[in-house]
Amino acid sequence: MNDLIDRRGLLRGASLLSGGLMLNAALPAWAQSGTGGLKPDMPTLSGEDIALKIGHSAFTVGGRTGHAITVNGTLPAPLIRLREGQNVRLAVTNTLDEDTSIHWHGLILPFQMDGVPGVSFPGIRPRETFTYEFPIKQSGTYWYHSHSGLQEQMGHYGPIIIDPAGADPVAYDREHVIVLSDWSFLHPHEIFRKLKAQGGYFNRQQQTLIDNAPMSAADRATWGRMRMDPTDISDVTGTTYTYLINGHGPGENWTGLFRPGERVRLRFINASAMTIFNVRIPGLPMTVVGSDGQYVRPVTVDEFQITVAETFDVIVAPTEDRAFTLVAESVDRSGMARGTLAPRAGMSAEVPPLRPRPTLTMKDMGMGGMDHSGMDHGDGAAMDHGSMKMRDKSKAPPGMTVGVGVESIASMPVDRTGDPGLGLEDVGHKVLTYRDLISLTPNPDTRAPTRTVELHLTGTMERFMWSFDGEKYSEGTEPIRFERNERVRVRLVNDSMMAHPIHLHGHFFEVVNGHTGNHPVKHTVNVLPGGIVDFDLTADAPGDWAFHCHLLLHMHAGMFRVVSVRPLEGEAA
Known part of the structure; x- marks a missing residue:
């Protein structure tokens, strides 16, 4: 279970962290086409004993390669799938030269297992293994990530799905786990340094005198006197971020398959460091059935905003034999994550342009x-x-x-x-x-x-x-x-x-x-x-x-x- 090929298939010439095997030149099918089965076809770990290894990896998106911190060599980290009522032991080995940790986001557990260095435990030292052990008391869509330094920004995050002990109140025929995130080739400490030097460093959408935004000259002057910029919506923007769906950039067209007439459960997780997303699937209404792993009364919408660290479960029911574009637009509209829901691999639909950026x-x-x-x-x-x-x-x-x-x-x-x-x-x-x-x-x-x-x-x-x-x-x-x-x-x-x-x-x-x-x-x-x-x-x-x-x-x-x-x-x- 731990000999997992890299999520992106892009550790070219590197050894797999989990098994020491050289990378196969052929990409696995799920890396090429997204997920198509009744359950997510991403690297999945389950059972009562799970081994995780935190280390360095190369990560490629948009034709460029950078340095990532990953779990078992994948970005995002493997899907951990558990069942309500079981016990789990997660042995986490740190191969980095710095301390690390894993926080199990949204899980109810003893505080010593929560994974926050300096608060609930000391952290995991280099070349040491820490075993988290706790009962699973809930079901739903959750995730896990580092709580050490800024490792989370570098790829140290992954999804958790917990199946209910009894019948699931949500009926569905197929599911896709959709991990939204943001990636930069700039080291997060360099991003932080730039923001400390100039808070609006990454804001390339500032208003000018010839801006067509619906703001009067008097209003613009008022904002100026208050030394505030009404376009300061996101600290870090698409000028440095590439927005990802399951580790795929917008040009790579991550695809989730369906058969017309199926009820498809989409489990959205916002695992980004700094980005709030606005999510929509043009032409396909979404019925929200869960928020942060907890069931809600179904409510049908055309779009929802998902902030950092939230999860939403939605049901879609496409009846047409055609592709639909999944759009996750950054809140400041400086970029988007983009994927496709389709009956067959290789299909795509029109990708809408970025909408005009909003102002405060x-x-x-x-x-x-x-x-x-x-x-x-x-x-x-x-x-x-x-x-x-x-x-x-x-x-x-x-x-x-x-x-x-x-x-x-x-x-x-x-x-x-x-x-x-x-x-x-x-x-x-x-x-x-x-x-x-x-x-x-x-x-x-x-x-x-x-x-x-x-x-x-x-x-x-x-x-x-x-x-x-x-x-x-x-x-x-x-x-x-x-x-x-x-x-x-x-x-x-x-x-x-x-x-x-x-x-x-x-x-x-x-x-x-x-x-x-x-x-x-x-x-x-x-x-x-x-x-x-x-x-x-x-x-x-x-x-x-x-x-x-x-x-x-x-x-x-x-x-x-x-x-x-x-x-x-x-x-x-």
Whole structure:
């Protein structure tokens, strides 16, 4: 099972890390045509004992070859397929010259097995093996990745599928696992260095005086006075990223096969380091049936936004004997991942052009849901945004550190769970929102929260500094403490002008979206600029858990905290 040929078939002349065999010149069928069987035809590991080896590989896309960090020599890493109710032992061997780790994203397990160096275990030293062992308590679509340095950006990620112990409530005839990711030939530390030197380094879509974007000269001047760029949507863009589907670039046409009339389950995983994607299949509606591995009531949409670290399961039912293009457009529309669903290999459909890039609005600045066109409140009084005190401490909550790392405090943040995402407000078709998500089964804990913990997502593009409540993790922040089994409402307030996917390890939480009793259950939630997201948490997993923005470079820059749930097993309350 471990003698796996490279996912991309492109370690030319290199030995396979798992078996020491020389690479066969012939590409395996799944590397040529994507997946076509009833189950994904990608390298798959299963059973109670699984061996993983982390090492260096060459990776080629778009005719160029770069250096990757891979698991068992593949990018993405092998699919790990498990069953609810089993136990699993995963022996992870580190062949790198630096420490490494694996975090099992979204899995409920003992905190010592969670895989975050310095929080839940020491990490895996070079040329050592660490064995993760835990019971499988859930089913659904998940993934795994490094939590060491910036290895995740270099290819250290892969999918996990857990089949339910009983009948699956989702009926389907065939499935495809679709791992979305971003790849750069620049080393991630070099990307980070460039962003620290100039926050907008990779933004090649800045507005000019002759820009045709729907913004008045007065509005453009206002943004200028505030030293903010309304096109600063993604820190890292298509100027350096190639966007991948299962390791394939857009020119390589990854293809998933179907027979007309089948119900096809597509398991989307956003394993990118920094890229939020907008996903659509022109001409083919998608019925969302799962979010972050948890079942939701079916909702049919034409497009959805998937933030970093989220997963969505959808059902498509193509009836025509033709190809459909799968489009995963980066949120700033600087590039796309592209694949094909087709009845036969070698087919393709028209690839739509990139849509016009969106721009931020005053709503994204935390100015509420008002219409700010014309800069008028509606009462005849014009708003002088240029004279706004963007670091006005009077707007900061007690205890927040408002220094050079806090660019702004949102004066009127609003609940944006009903928003489809930046640039998707007027696309002319149905786009998924968080308010569309309703848990298929009732939420198990019906207790009202006993308190609210409010956290502000803070940062500055200019200095590329990111934090919670104005404090970087490296500055010695105190853990966020919960009593075991405490019922808490956590309020996330985004004071910055970038979306932040916030992930809590070791727990699921209920996103408060108006469907009381059936709130969607998630492990990662996207907080839009100037937005508020509330979630209710039952702190039922004792231990120390990472809590962070899943934009890798934001976490690296300081948007990270530890959640401490006590007492532990055997401790006195």
